[in-house]
Amino acid sequence: xxxxxxxxxxxxxxxxxxxxxxxxxxxxxxxxxxxxxxxxxxxxxxxxxxxxxxxxxxxxxxxxxxxxxxxxxxxxxxxxxxxxxxxxxxxxxxxxxxxxxxxxxxxxxxxxxxxxxxxxxxxxxxxxxxxxxxxxxxxxxxxxxxxxxxxxxxxxxxxxxxxxxxxxxxxxxxxxxxxxxxxxxxxxxxxxxxxxxxxxxxxxxxxxxxxxxxxxxxxxxxxxxxxxxxxxxxxxxxxxxxxxxxxxxxxxxxxxxxxxxxxxxxxxxxxxxxxxxxxxxxxxxxxxxxxxxxxxxxxxxxxxxxxxxxxxxxxxxxxxxxxxxxxxxxxxxxxxxxxxxxxxxxxxxxxxxxxxxxxxxxxxxxxxxxxxxxxxxxxxxxxxxxxxxxxxxxxxxx
Ligand code: IFM
Numbered sequence: 001x002x003x004x005x006x007x008x009x010x011x012x013x014x015x016x017x018x019x020x021x022x023x024x025x026x027x028x029x030x031x032x033x034x035x036x037x038x039x040x041x042x043x044x045x046x047x048x049x050x051x052x053x054x055x056x057x058x059x060x061x062x063x064x065x066x067x068x069x070x071x072x073x074x075x076x077x078x079x080x081x082x083x084x085x086x087x088x089x090x091x092x093x094x095x096x097x098x099x100x101x102x103x104x105x106x107x108x109x110x111x112x113x114x115x116x117x118x119x120x121x122x123x124x125x126x127x128x129x130x131x132x133x134x135x136x137x138x139x140x141x142x143x144x145x146x147x148x149x150x151x152x153x154x155x156x157x158x159x160x161x162x163x164x165x166x167x168x169x170x171x172x173x174x175x176x177x178x179x180x181x182x183x184x185x186x187x188x189x190x191x192x193x194x195x196x197x198x199x200x201x202x203x204x205x206x207x208x209x210x211x212x213x214x215x216x217x218x219x220x221x222x223x224x225x226x227x228x229x230x231x232x233x234x235x236x237x238x239x240x241x242x243x244x245x246x247x248x249x250x251x252x253x254x255x256x257x258x259x260x261x262x263x264x265x266x267x268x269x270x271x272x273x274x275x276x277x278x279x280x281x282x283x284x285x286x287x288x289x290x291x292x293x294x295x296x297x298x299x300x301x302x303x304x305x306x307x308x309x310x311x312x313x314x315x316x317x318x319x320x321x322x323x324x325x326x327x328x329x330x331x332x333x334x335x336x337x338x339x340x341x342x343x344x345x346x347x348x349x350x351x352x353x354x355x356x357x358x359x360x361x362x363x364x365x366x367x368x369x370x371x372x373x374x375x376x377x378x379x380x381x382x383x384x385x386x387x388x389x390x391x392x393x394x395x396x397x398x
Pocket of ligand 1: 021024161258311349356
């Protein structure tokens, strides 16, 4: 077991928390496009009741607060808030508002994600992001979230992993699962443009709700590493899959880094995971240095924009591996902070074992969820990371 030895004190105001998303935890998200896909057998396993967080969210917040975390990132569900075009549910808005207020009562700062992969069925049926009025409809939804975010919320994430949406959404909605091949498919350029536009419209809508909310979006780091001689190929691979989304954040209040693993690139493109390398339950290479490397790459692209780690973690059934991975990832964070990168927070993915887009098998959670009873059981990693959060000091760097 790693000790929480005195190390690097965190900057004042540093956010230290855990993340979840609505569809992956709430359960019964029946009005969303993902639920629809699940019912049509497009993925191996449906989300069903997920972790039943739609009802058990106070337990989740209580646990995180007791463990020592000071921040909670969660998403609100567009399909619940706007179940039909232009029809906004006061009950759904009040539900999410209670989460914000309760988090504050428990001494936790809520970070609210407005869109985390799932869309209302009606929006998807009308062409989704390809519909001519998609951006306006998203902006109208964002404006309607005012009762949730107008007060007590300091950070809003407009769209989670727009680069994964642009690369994978066309394939998922065509009825296929996530591609399992090497590397990420090339994002659809039209979809990329629309998502950037939707982000800008959402930032404007949030600023109109409250100019004090700090708004950004979270990009999935591809962890691109060039083998010698493949530098140009790597830059060409990375730009449409990552950098274009980072560049779009240059006017934002912060940029979210979500880092898990790496992609090695050779002269002919992405290479398979090295022979014999340890893999996680998602099949990704276990590569904790991904976080430090992603922070440095992001800083190079966005310049002065503050960075928040909005996701980092590992899918494993062995909680000791989770601690080992996270310890090393935090070393990368500590080194980046020591080198004066402007990093304002760290959120672990995930607070709970959640629905991992087609399967419950890859467990990312700090807190286990008993599938029959939904009982929450914090793992040793939750206590270990909570102690670090409470100490406001990162373990000593390597
Ligand atoms: O579970 C996902 C999350 O929804 C988005 N970022 C990556 C996580 C792990 O795959």
